[in-house]
Amino acid sequence: xxxxxxxxxxxxxxxxxxxxxxxxxxxxxxxxxxxxxxxxxxxxxxxxxxxxxxxxxxxxxxxxxxxxxxxxxxxxxxxxxxxxxxxxxxxxxxxxxxxxxxxxxxxxxxxxxxxxxxxxxxxxxxxxxxxxxxxxxxxxxxxxxxxxxxxxxxxxxxxxxxxxxxxxxxxxxxxxxxxxxxxxxxxxxxxxxxxxxxxxxxxxxxxxx
Numbered sequence: 001x002x003x004x005x006x007x008x009x010x011x012x013x014x015x016x017x018x019x020x021x022x023x024x025x026x027x028x029x030x031x032x033x034x035x036x037x038x039x040x041x042x043x044x045x046x047x048x049x050x051x052x053x054x055x056x057x058x059x060x061x062x063x064x065x066x067x068x069x070x071x072x073x074x075x076x077x078x079x080x081x082x083x084x085x086x087x088x089x090x091x092x093x094x095x096x097x098x099x100x101x102x103x104x105x106x107x108x109x110x111x112x113x114x115x116x117x118x119x120x121x122x123x124x125x126x127x128x129x130x131x132x133x134x135x136x137x138x139x140x141x142x143x144x145x146x147x148x149x150x151x152x153x154x155x156x157x158x159x160x161x162x163x164x165x166x167x168x169x170x171x172x173x174x175x176x177x178x179x180x181x182x183x184x185x186x187x188x189x190x191x192x193x194x195x196x197x198x199x200x201x202x203x204x205x206x207x208x209x
Contacts, residue, residue: 025208045064090104119132137149
């Protein structure tokens with residue numbers, strides 16, 4: 001996958017300050033023509049979300065419990081449970097169900113899958129645990145399925161304070177500060193040091209501070 005850093009990120013709307021945010025946001029081009037963008041942030045996992053992740057990734061319950069109470073101590077060698085939300089502009093509303101919009105969503109799903117697999121493989125080589133949720137089903141991709149599903153929408157509201165649109169009184173969708181509801185959210189997770197996260201992202205061509 002091609003990652004090219006976009007220098008003029010400052011032109012994007014500023015996000016509300018999140019207590020869990022430790023790195024980012026960073027915005028990257030994932031195509032040669034620069035038309036396709038992937039945006040990410042890195043967060044320590046709040047206790048409220050960690051309680052859900054224990055149920056989503058039951059095999060990792062003890063690992064999560066051992067790190068969830070940690071707050072950043074300035075030591076780059078300390079491991080934490082990190083949540084890495086990603087966003088891609090769809091250029092169509094997520095509530096559209098036309099052949100063109102479905103093709104676009106499939107393309108963005110494949111782009112995220114390539115990114116997430118590479119991220120998890122590189123972290124795994126460093127001895128870290130890493131996985132990602134299927135944006136379509138909410139199930140873990142590489143771990144045993146748990147009793148509940150991961151909700152990108154709920155996590156975006158908790159971690160990033162993004163506005164959530166309620167459609168037809170039942171469907172909740174993310175509203176990105178710039179792309180509004182024309183955005184494709186998906187999430188990765190890792191138990192690693194901040195140094196390892198930065199190193200792997202940099203190795204993938206993503207400089208995030």
